[in-house]
Amino acid sequence: MKKTLIAMLLGLGTLNLQATLTEDVEVPYVPFEIKMGKHFDVVQANCLTCHSFGYILNQGKQPRSFWKEKVEKMVNAFKAPISKEDQALITDYLAEQYGNGQ
Amino acid sequence: MKRRTFLKGAAAGAGMTALGSDAFAAGQPIDNRKVSTIPFPQKRPLITYSDRPPLLESPRYVFANPITPNDMFFVRWHMPDIPTHIDLNTFRIKVNGLVSKELSISVDDLKNDYEPVEVTAVLQCGGNSRSAFKPTAGGIQWGSGAMGCARWKGVRLRDILDRAGLKKDAEWVGFNGSETAAYYETPNFIRELHLDEIGDHVIVAYEMNGEDLPYLNGYPVRLVLPGIYSDSWVKMLSNLTVTSDYQRLFFMDKAYRIPDNECECQKPGEHVPTKPITKMNVKSLIGYPTNDTKLYHNSYATIRGVAFDHGAGIKAVMLSFDDGKTWHEATLGDDFGRYAYRGFTYDFKPKKYGKQTIMSKAINRAGEEQPFAKDIRWNHGGYKFNGIDVVTVEVV
Structure with a gap:
Protein backbone atom coordinates (compact mmCIF):
# COMPACT_ATOMS: atom_id res chain seq x y z
CA MET A 1 0.00 0.00 0.00
CA LYS A 2 2.68 2.41 1.09
CA LYS A 3 4.82 1.32 -1.84
CA THR A 4 2.00 1.98 -4.28
CA LEU A 5 1.55 5.45 -2.88
CA ILE A 6 5.24 6.22 -3.22
CA ALA A 7 5.20 4.89 -6.76
CA MET A 8 2.24 7.13 -7.55
CA LEU A 9 3.94 10.17 -6.11
CA LEU A 10 7.05 9.43 -8.10
CA GLY A 11 4.90 9.00 -11.17
CA LEU A 12 3.40 12.45 -10.69
CA GLY A 13 6.83 13.92 -10.11
CA THR A 14 7.91 12.40 -13.38
CA LEU A 15 5.10 14.11 -15.24
CA ASN A 16 6.00 17.51 -13.86
CA LEU A 17 9.61 16.96 -14.70
CA GLN A 18 8.78 15.99 -18.24
CA ALA A 19 6.77 19.11 -18.76
CA THR A 20 9.07 21.73 -17.37
CA LEU A 21 12.11 20.42 -15.54
CA THR A 22 11.86 23.50 -13.37
CA GLU A 23 12.96 21.64 -10.30
CA ASP A 24 16.17 19.85 -9.49
CA VAL A 25 16.41 16.24 -10.49
CA GLU A 26 17.27 13.96 -7.65
CA VAL A 27 19.15 10.78 -8.45
CA PRO A 28 18.26 8.25 -5.74
CA TYR A 29 20.81 6.75 -3.41
CA VAL A 30 21.06 3.00 -3.88
CA PRO A 31 22.65 1.00 -1.05
CA PHE A 32 24.96 -1.57 -2.63
CA GLU A 33 25.89 -4.50 -0.43
CA ILE A 34 29.66 -4.37 -0.41
CA LYS A 35 31.64 -6.94 1.55
CA MET A 36 33.19 -5.91 4.82
CA GLY A 37 36.84 -6.83 5.17
CA LYS A 38 40.34 -5.72 5.98
CA HIS A 39 41.03 -2.17 4.75
CA PHE A 40 37.39 -1.52 3.90
CA ASP A 41 37.79 1.83 5.67
CA VAL A 42 40.42 2.85 3.11
CA VAL A 43 38.13 1.87 0.24
CA GLN A 44 35.31 3.84 1.79
CA ALA A 45 37.50 6.91 2.27
CA ASN A 46 38.93 6.95 -1.25
CA CYS A 47 36.57 5.36 -3.76
CA LEU A 48 33.17 6.85 -2.96
CA THR A 49 34.22 10.37 -3.96
CA CYS A 50 33.89 9.41 -7.62
CA HIS A 51 31.72 6.31 -7.84
CA SER A 52 29.30 4.04 -6.00
CA PHE A 53 30.21 0.61 -4.67
CA GLY A 54 28.13 -0.72 -7.55
CA TYR A 55 31.07 0.05 -9.80
CA ILE A 56 33.18 -2.40 -7.77
CA LEU A 57 30.55 -5.12 -7.33
CA ASN A 58 29.60 -5.21 -10.98
CA GLN A 59 33.07 -5.82 -12.42
CA GLY A 60 32.81 -9.54 -11.66
CA LYS A 61 35.50 -11.64 -9.96
CA GLN A 62 38.86 -10.48 -11.24
CA PRO A 63 42.55 -11.34 -10.72
CA ARG A 64 44.74 -9.22 -8.47
CA SER A 65 46.52 -7.77 -11.54
CA PHE A 66 43.17 -6.43 -12.80
CA TRP A 67 42.37 -4.70 -9.51
CA LYS A 68 45.88 -3.26 -9.27
CA GLU A 69 45.53 -1.82 -12.79
CA LYS A 70 42.09 -0.40 -11.98
CA VAL A 71 43.38 1.40 -8.91
CA GLU A 72 46.29 2.78 -10.95
CA LYS A 73 43.86 3.89 -13.65
CA MET A 74 41.88 5.87 -11.06
CA VAL A 75 45.08 7.65 -10.05
CA ASN A 76 46.82 8.06 -13.41
CA ALA A 77 43.95 8.52 -15.84
CA PHE A 78 41.28 10.02 -13.58
CA LYS A 79 43.66 11.88 -11.23
CA ALA A 80 42.20 10.57 -7.97
CA PRO A 81 44.51 11.72 -5.15
CA ILE A 82 45.11 8.31 -3.52
CA SER A 83 48.40 7.81 -1.66
CA LYS A 84 50.74 4.95 -2.59
CA GLU A 85 50.02 3.24 0.74
CA ASP A 86 46.28 3.49 0.25
CA GLN A 87 46.56 2.21 -3.33
CA ALA A 88 48.24 -0.94 -2.02
CA LEU A 89 45.64 -1.43 0.72
CA ILE A 90 42.73 -0.93 -1.69
CA THR A 91 44.23 -3.46 -4.10
CA ASP A 92 44.60 -5.94 -1.22
CA TYR A 93 40.98 -5.45 -0.22
CA LEU A 94 39.68 -5.84 -3.79
CA ALA A 95 41.80 -8.91 -4.53
CA GLU A 96 40.71 -10.44 -1.23
CA GLN A 97 36.98 -9.72 -1.49
CA TYR A 98 36.41 -9.64 -5.25
CA GLY A 99 39.31 -11.69 -6.55
CA ASN A 100 39.20 -14.86 -8.61
CA GLY A 101 42.09 -16.49 -6.79
CA GLN A 102 44.72 -15.45 -9.34
CA MET B 1 20.47 -25.48 -14.38
CA LYS B 2 20.33 -27.51 -17.55
CA ARG B 3 21.02 -24.44 -19.64
CA ARG B 4 24.12 -23.60 -17.68
CA THR B 5 25.46 -27.11 -18.21
CA PHE B 6 24.75 -26.87 -21.90
CA LEU B 7 26.54 -23.54 -22.23
CA LYS B 8 29.56 -24.73 -20.32
CA GLY B 9 29.71 -27.75 -22.55
CA ALA B 10 29.39 -25.62 -25.67
CA ALA B 11 32.20 -23.28 -24.64
CA ALA B 12 34.53 -26.06 -23.64
CA GLY B 13 33.79 -27.96 -26.83
CA ALA B 14 34.60 -24.90 -28.93
CA GLY B 15 37.88 -24.41 -27.16
CA MET B 16 38.98 -27.95 -27.83
CA THR B 17 37.99 -28.22 -31.44
CA ALA B 18 38.80 -24.74 -32.66
CA LEU B 19 41.92 -23.35 -31.09
CA GLY B 20 43.25 -25.64 -28.41
CA SER B 21 43.53 -24.82 -24.77
CA ASP B 22 44.36 -21.12 -25.13
CA ALA B 23 41.10 -20.22 -26.82
CA PHE B 24 39.18 -17.54 -24.94
CA ALA B 25 35.63 -17.39 -26.01
CA ALA B 26 32.20 -16.33 -24.89
CA GLY B 27 29.06 -17.87 -23.47
CA GLN B 28 25.71 -16.17 -23.02
CA PRO B 29 25.44 -12.82 -21.19
CA ILE B 30 24.06 -12.89 -17.64
CA ASP B 31 20.30 -12.78 -17.93
CA ASN B 32 18.88 -13.37 -14.46
CA ARG B 33 19.31 -9.95 -12.88
CA LYS B 34 16.19 -8.39 -11.41
CA VAL B 35 15.16 -4.79 -11.81
CA SER B 36 15.79 -2.61 -8.78
CA THR B 37 13.01 -1.59 -6.42
CA ILE B 38 14.26 2.00 -6.64
CA PRO B 39 13.23 3.96 -9.75
CA PHE B 40 15.37 6.80 -11.11
CA PRO B 41 13.86 10.09 -12.31
CA GLN B 42 11.61 9.61 -15.35
CA LYS B 43 12.42 5.90 -15.37
CA ARG B 44 10.60 2.76 -14.37
CA PRO B 45 12.69 0.54 -12.10
CA LEU B 46 15.54 -0.93 -14.18
CA ILE B 47 18.49 -3.22 -13.53
CA THR B 48 20.77 -0.93 -11.51
CA TYR B 49 24.55 -1.31 -11.53
CA SER B 50 25.40 2.04 -9.99
CA ASP B 51 23.66 5.18 -8.77
CA ARG B 52 26.67 7.43 -9.04
CA PRO B 53 27.23 7.71 -11.91
CA PRO B 54 23.87 6.16 -12.90
CA LEU B 55 24.13 2.88 -14.82
CA LEU B 56 20.77 1.32 -15.67
CA GLU B 57 19.93 -1.63 -17.90
CA SER B 58 16.66 -2.58 -19.62
CA PRO B 59 15.30 -6.05 -18.81
CA ARG B 60 15.07 -8.48 -21.73
CA TYR B 61 11.31 -8.26 -22.26
CA VAL B 62 11.75 -4.67 -23.50
CA PHE B 63 13.12 -6.15 -26.74
CA ALA B 64 9.72 -7.50 -27.72
CA ASN B 65 9.07 -3.94 -29.02
CA PRO B 66 10.95 -2.26 -31.91
CA ILE B 67 10.80 1.14 -30.17
CA THR B 68 12.13 1.35 -26.62
CA PRO B 69 9.95 3.52 -24.34
CA ASN B 70 11.89 6.45 -22.85
CA ASP B 71 11.19 5.33 -19.30
CA MET B 72 12.75 1.92 -19.97
CA PHE B 73 15.73 3.13 -21.99
CA PHE B 74 19.14 2.21 -20.58
CA VAL B 75 21.37 4.80 -18.91
CA ARG B 76 25.13 5.09 -18.81
CA TRP B 77 27.15 8.05 -17.53
CA HIS B 78 30.88 8.30 -16.87
CA MET B 79 31.24 11.07 -14.30
CA PRO B 80 29.78 11.29 -10.79
CA ASP B 81 28.41 14.81 -11.10
CA ILE B 82 25.73 15.45 -13.63
CA PRO B 83 23.84 18.74 -13.41
CA ILE B 277 35.01 0.43 -31.49
CA THR B 278 32.91 2.66 -33.83
CA LYS B 279 30.51 0.66 -36.06
CA MET B 280 28.03 -1.76 -34.51
CA ASN B 281 27.99 -5.35 -35.72
CA VAL B 282 24.86 -7.31 -36.60
CA LYS B 283 22.88 -8.52 -33.59
CA SER B 284 19.47 -9.81 -32.51
CA LEU B 285 17.72 -10.25 -29.18
CA ILE B 286 14.65 -12.28 -28.31
CA GLY B 287 12.26 -10.18 -26.18
CA TYR B 288 9.59 -12.88 -25.77
CA PRO B 289 9.71 -15.48 -24.45
CA THR B 290 12.36 -14.78 -21.84
CA ASN B 291 14.44 -17.35 -19.99
CA ASP B 292 12.36 -19.57 -17.72
CA THR B 293 9.07 -18.63 -19.38
CA LYS B 294 6.63 -21.53 -19.52
CA LEU B 295 5.11 -22.30 -22.91
CA TYR B 296 2.10 -24.51 -23.40
CA HIS B 297 2.60 -27.76 -25.28
CA ASN B 298 1.16 -27.90 -28.82
CA SER B 299 -0.08 -24.32 -28.57
CA TYR B 300 1.27 -21.44 -30.65
CA ALA B 301 3.48 -18.89 -28.92
CA THR B 302 4.54 -15.79 -30.84
CA ILE B 303 8.26 -15.24 -30.49
CA ARG B 304 9.18 -11.55 -30.70
CA GLY B 305 12.47 -9.77 -30.88
CA VAL B 306 14.58 -7.11 -32.53
CA ALA B 307 17.56 -7.10 -34.90
CA PHE B 308 19.91 -4.34 -36.05
CA ASP B 309 23.36 -3.54 -37.39
CA HIS B 310 25.47 -0.49 -38.33
CA GLY B 311 23.11 0.65 -41.07
CA ALA B 312 23.35 -1.89 -43.88
CA GLY B 313 19.88 -2.99 -42.78
CA ILE B 314 18.50 -6.36 -41.71
CA LYS B 315 17.89 -8.92 -44.43
CA ALA B 316 16.62 -11.83 -42.35
CA VAL B 317 16.29 -13.20 -38.85
CA MET B 318 16.55 -16.97 -38.48
CA LEU B 319 15.36 -18.98 -35.49
CA SER B 320 16.46 -22.40 -34.33
CA PHE B 321 14.78 -24.78 -31.91
CA ASP B 322 17.41 -27.53 -32.12
CA ASP B 323 20.55 -25.76 -30.90
CA GLY B 324 21.42 -24.39 -34.34
CA LYS B 325 21.08 -27.52 -36.46
CA THR B 326 18.15 -26.21 -38.50
CA TRP B 327 16.93 -22.63 -38.97
CA HIS B 328 13.54 -21.10 -39.70
CA GLU B 329 12.99 -17.63 -41.14
CA ALA B 330 11.10 -15.19 -38.95
CA THR B 331 8.68 -12.57 -40.29
CA LEU B 332 10.17 -9.08 -40.27
CA GLY B 333 8.11 -6.19 -38.92
CA ASP B 334 7.80 -2.58 -40.08
CA ASP B 335 10.92 -0.97 -41.49
CA PHE B 336 11.70 2.20 -39.52
CA GLY B 337 14.89 2.84 -41.47
CA ARG B 338 18.27 1.19 -41.77
CA TYR B 339 19.56 2.35 -38.38
CA ALA B 340 16.50 1.20 -36.44
CA TYR B 341 15.55 -2.05 -34.76
CA ARG B 342 13.83 -4.40 -37.16
CA GLY B 343 11.22 -6.27 -35.21
CA PHE B 344 10.66 -9.95 -35.94
CA THR B 345 8.00 -12.51 -35.05
CA TYR B 346 7.59 -16.24 -35.42
CA ASP B 347 4.70 -18.46 -34.44
CA PHE B 348 6.16 -21.43 -32.65
CA LYS B 349 4.27 -24.54 -31.62
CA PRO B 350 6.30 -26.54 -29.08
CA LYS B 351 6.02 -30.26 -29.78
CA LYS B 352 7.95 -31.76 -26.89
CA TYR B 353 7.76 -31.26 -23.14
CA GLY B 354 10.56 -29.97 -20.93
CA LYS B 355 13.42 -27.58 -21.62
CA GLN B 356 13.42 -25.97 -25.04
CA THR B 357 16.08 -23.60 -26.38
CA ILE B 358 15.21 -20.85 -28.85
CA MET B 359 18.03 -19.20 -30.81
CA SER B 360 17.93 -16.11 -33.00
CA LYS B 361 20.44 -15.12 -35.64
CA ALA B 362 20.29 -11.90 -37.68
CA ILE B 363 21.75 -11.53 -41.17
CA ASN B 364 22.23 -8.06 -42.66
CA ARG B 365 22.10 -6.83 -46.25
CA ALA B 366 25.89 -6.91 -46.42
CA GLY B 367 25.71 -10.68 -45.79
CA GLU B 368 27.14 -10.45 -42.29
CA GLU B 369 25.56 -12.76 -39.74
CA GLN B 370 25.81 -13.36 -36.02
CA PRO B 371 28.30 -16.00 -34.95
CA PHE B 372 27.65 -18.56 -32.24
CA ALA B 373 28.78 -17.17 -28.88
CA LYS B 374 31.36 -19.95 -28.63
CA ASP B 375 33.04 -18.64 -31.79
CA ILE B 376 33.47 -15.09 -30.49
CA ARG B 377 37.04 -14.41 -29.41
CA TRP B 378 38.00 -12.46 -26.34
CA ASN B 379 39.03 -8.79 -26.06
CA HIS B 380 40.20 -7.01 -22.90
CA GLY B 381 37.29 -4.60 -22.70
CA GLY B 382 34.61 -7.16 -23.52
CA TYR B 383 33.33 -5.04 -26.40
CA LYS B 384 31.11 -5.82 -29.38
CA PHE B 385 29.60 -9.14 -28.26
CA ASN B 386 27.04 -10.18 -30.87
CA GLY B 387 26.63 -13.90 -30.33
CA ILE B 388 23.52 -15.72 -31.54
CA ASP B 389 20.93 -15.13 -28.84
CA VAL B 390 19.66 -18.05 -26.77
CA VAL B 391 16.72 -18.28 -24.40
CA THR B 392 15.61 -21.45 -22.67
CA VAL B 393 11.94 -21.98 -21.87
CA GLU B 394 10.02 -24.84 -20.33
CA VAL B 395 7.25 -26.53 -22.27
CA VAL B 396 4.46 -27.74 -20.00
Missing part, protein backbone atom coordinates in the same frame (compact mmCIF):
# COMPACT_ATOMS: atom_id res chain seq x y z
CA THR B 84 20.75 18.41 -11.25
CA HIS B 85 19.05 21.25 -13.02
CA ILE B 86 19.14 22.59 -16.57
CA ASP B 87 17.67 26.03 -17.21
CA LEU B 88 16.74 26.34 -20.86
CA ASN B 89 16.88 30.14 -20.55
CA THR B 90 20.59 29.98 -19.94
CA PHE B 91 21.61 26.64 -21.46
CA ARG B 92 23.70 27.15 -24.60
CA ILE B 93 25.62 24.95 -27.01
CA LYS B 94 28.88 26.73 -27.76
CA VAL B 95 30.56 26.26 -31.11
CA ASN B 96 34.15 27.44 -31.30
CA GLY B 97 37.64 26.64 -32.56
CA LEU B 98 38.39 26.80 -36.27
CA VAL B 99 35.14 28.49 -37.28
CA SER B 100 34.46 31.81 -38.99
CA LYS B 101 31.79 32.70 -36.47
CA GLU B 102 31.52 31.37 -32.93
CA LEU B 103 27.99 30.32 -32.01
CA SER B 104 26.04 30.15 -28.80
CA ILE B 105 22.83 28.26 -29.50
CA SER B 106 19.83 27.82 -27.21
CA VAL B 107 17.45 24.88 -27.48
CA ASP B 108 14.81 27.32 -28.81
CA ASP B 109 17.26 28.42 -31.52
CA LEU B 110 17.70 24.79 -32.52
CA LYS B 111 13.94 24.31 -32.73
CA ASN B 112 13.20 27.58 -34.55
CA ASP B 113 16.18 28.41 -36.74
CA TYR B 114 17.18 25.02 -38.13
CA GLU B 115 15.43 22.47 -40.29
CA PRO B 116 14.07 19.67 -38.08
CA VAL B 117 15.05 16.13 -39.05
CA GLU B 118 14.22 12.72 -37.62
CA VAL B 119 16.03 9.42 -37.52
CA THR B 120 15.08 6.18 -35.79
CA ALA B 121 18.31 4.70 -34.51
CA VAL B 122 19.69 2.14 -32.09
CA LEU B 123 21.77 3.35 -29.18
CA GLN B 124 23.98 0.56 -27.82
CA CYS B 125 26.85 0.61 -25.35
CA GLY B 126 30.01 -0.96 -26.78
CA GLY B 127 30.18 -3.05 -23.61
CA ASN B 128 26.63 -4.36 -23.93
CA SER B 129 26.53 -8.13 -23.20
CA ARG B 130 30.06 -7.95 -21.74
CA SER B 131 29.19 -10.61 -19.15
CA ALA B 132 29.28 -13.18 -21.98
CA PHE B 133 33.07 -13.09 -22.17
CA LYS B 134 35.17 -15.76 -20.44
CA PRO B 135 37.41 -15.05 -18.62
CA THR B 136 35.56 -12.03 -17.23
CA ALA B 137 36.45 -8.96 -19.30
CA GLY B 138 37.13 -5.63 -17.60
CA GLY B 139 34.19 -3.30 -17.01
CA ILE B 140 30.58 -3.36 -15.85
CA GLN B 141 29.20 -6.85 -16.39
CA TRP B 142 26.23 -5.80 -18.50
CA GLY B 143 23.62 -8.31 -19.57
CA SER B 144 22.02 -7.69 -22.98
CA GLY B 145 20.04 -4.57 -22.08
CA ALA B 146 22.54 -1.74 -22.53
CA MET B 147 20.77 -0.84 -25.75
CA GLY B 148 17.57 0.70 -27.02
CA CYS B 149 16.01 2.19 -30.13
CA ALA B 150 14.26 5.55 -30.32
CA ARG B 151 12.94 8.06 -32.83
CA TRP B 152 15.29 11.02 -32.46
CA LYS B 153 14.36 14.50 -33.61
CA GLY B 154 16.76 17.37 -33.89
CA VAL B 155 18.94 19.22 -36.39
CA ARG B 156 21.75 18.09 -38.63
CA LEU B 157 25.17 18.59 -37.07
CA ARG B 158 26.32 19.66 -40.55
CA ASP B 159 23.82 22.53 -40.53
CA ILE B 160 25.27 23.82 -37.27
CA LEU B 161 28.83 23.57 -38.58
CA ASP B 162 27.81 25.25 -41.85
CA ARG B 163 26.24 28.10 -39.90
CA ALA B 164 29.48 28.56 -37.96
CA GLY B 165 31.56 28.26 -41.12
CA LEU B 166 34.49 25.84 -41.06
CA LYS B 167 37.95 27.29 -41.59
CA LYS B 168 40.33 25.79 -44.13
CA ASP B 169 42.31 23.66 -41.67
CA ALA B 170 39.27 22.24 -39.89
CA GLU B 171 39.51 18.42 -39.60
CA TRP B 172 38.09 17.30 -36.25
CA VAL B 173 35.21 18.22 -33.98
CA GLY B 174 35.42 17.63 -30.22
CA PHE B 175 32.16 17.19 -28.28
CA ASN B 176 31.80 17.89 -24.58
CA GLY B 177 28.81 17.30 -22.36
CA SER B 178 27.83 18.88 -19.06
CA GLU B 179 28.78 16.03 -16.72
CA THR B 180 31.72 16.77 -14.46
CA ALA B 181 34.18 14.79 -12.40
CA ALA B 182 34.79 15.03 -8.66
CA TYR B 183 38.30 16.33 -9.28
CA TYR B 184 39.17 19.24 -11.50
CA GLU B 185 42.12 17.33 -12.99
CA THR B 186 40.00 14.39 -14.21
CA PRO B 187 39.75 14.46 -18.02
CA ASN B 188 36.36 15.53 -19.37
CA PHE B 189 34.26 13.04 -21.28
CA ILE B 190 35.09 14.52 -24.66
CA ARG B 191 34.65 12.65 -27.91
CA GLU B 192 36.13 13.54 -31.26
CA LEU B 193 34.83 12.90 -34.75
CA HIS B 194 36.59 13.48 -38.03
CA LEU B 195 34.60 15.70 -40.39
CA ASP B 196 34.39 12.76 -42.82
CA GLU B 197 32.32 10.87 -40.22
CA ILE B 198 29.73 13.63 -40.02
CA GLY B 199 27.13 12.84 -42.66
CA ASP B 200 23.60 14.20 -42.84
CA HIS B 201 22.40 11.34 -40.61
CA VAL B 202 24.33 12.71 -37.62
CA ILE B 203 22.07 14.96 -35.60
CA VAL B 204 21.91 17.01 -32.43
CA ALA B 205 18.67 15.70 -30.92
CA TYR B 206 16.28 17.53 -28.61
CA GLU B 207 13.46 15.00 -28.79
CA MET B 208 13.25 11.26 -28.15
CA ASN B 209 10.10 9.36 -29.14
CA GLY B 210 8.15 12.61 -29.35
CA GLU B 211 9.12 13.90 -25.88
CA ASP B 212 11.94 15.92 -24.41
CA LEU B 213 14.94 13.68 -23.82
CA PRO B 214 14.73 12.13 -20.36
CA TYR B 215 17.13 13.83 -18.04
CA LEU B 216 19.22 10.67 -17.67
CA ASN B 217 19.43 10.21 -21.43
CA GLY B 218 21.02 13.60 -21.94
CA TYR B 219 18.40 16.35 -21.58
CA PRO B 220 18.19 18.82 -23.20
CA VAL B 221 20.28 17.77 -26.25
CA ARG B 222 22.54 14.93 -27.20
CA LEU B 223 24.52 13.84 -30.20
CA VAL B 224 22.95 11.04 -32.28
CA LEU B 225 25.34 8.96 -34.38
CA PRO B 226 23.30 6.26 -36.11
CA GLY B 227 25.12 2.95 -36.56
CA ILE B 228 27.89 3.87 -34.08
CA TYR B 229 28.25 2.65 -30.49
CA SER B 230 26.90 4.99 -27.83
CA ASP B 231 30.23 6.19 -26.39
CA SER B 232 30.25 8.98 -28.98
CA TRP B 233 26.61 10.02 -28.48
CA VAL B 234 27.58 12.80 -26.07
CA LYS B 235 24.80 13.68 -23.61
CA MET B 236 23.88 17.18 -22.38
CA LEU B 237 25.93 18.42 -25.29
CA SER B 238 27.32 21.82 -24.37
CA ASN B 239 30.35 22.41 -26.53
CA LEU B 240 31.60 21.75 -30.07
CA THR B 241 35.21 22.64 -30.73
CA VAL B 242 36.58 22.44 -34.26
CA THR B 243 40.30 21.63 -34.52
CA SER B 244 42.89 20.78 -37.15
CA ASP B 245 44.48 17.98 -35.11
CA TYR B 246 43.26 14.98 -33.20
CA GLN B 247 43.55 15.82 -29.50
CA ARG B 248 44.47 12.37 -28.10
CA LEU B 249 41.98 12.65 -25.28
CA PHE B 250 41.61 9.94 -22.67
CA PHE B 251 38.14 8.77 -23.62
CA MET B 252 39.18 8.54 -27.28
CA ASP B 253 42.67 7.24 -26.87
CA LYS B 254 42.39 4.79 -23.98
CA ALA B 255 38.78 3.83 -23.46
CA TYR B 256 36.35 2.05 -25.80
CA ARG B 257 38.99 0.40 -27.95
CA ILE B 258 39.42 -3.10 -29.37
CA PRO B 259 42.43 -4.96 -30.80
CA ASP B 260 43.35 -3.64 -34.23
CA ASN B 261 43.55 -7.05 -35.92
CA GLU B 262 41.35 -9.23 -38.12
CA CYS B 263 39.58 -11.07 -35.29
CA GLU B 264 39.53 -7.98 -33.02
CA CYS B 265 40.76 -10.35 -30.34
CA GLN B 266 43.62 -10.99 -27.94
CA LYS B 267 44.63 -13.27 -25.09
CA PRO B 268 44.20 -12.03 -21.52
CA GLY B 269 47.28 -10.03 -20.56
CA GLU B 270 48.40 -9.70 -24.16
CA HIS B 271 49.03 -6.09 -25.26
CA VAL B 272 48.13 -5.35 -28.85
CA PRO B 273 47.59 -2.18 -30.93
CA THR B 274 44.00 -0.96 -30.62
CA LYS B 275 41.38 0.99 -32.56
CA PRO B 276 38.08 2.67 -31.56
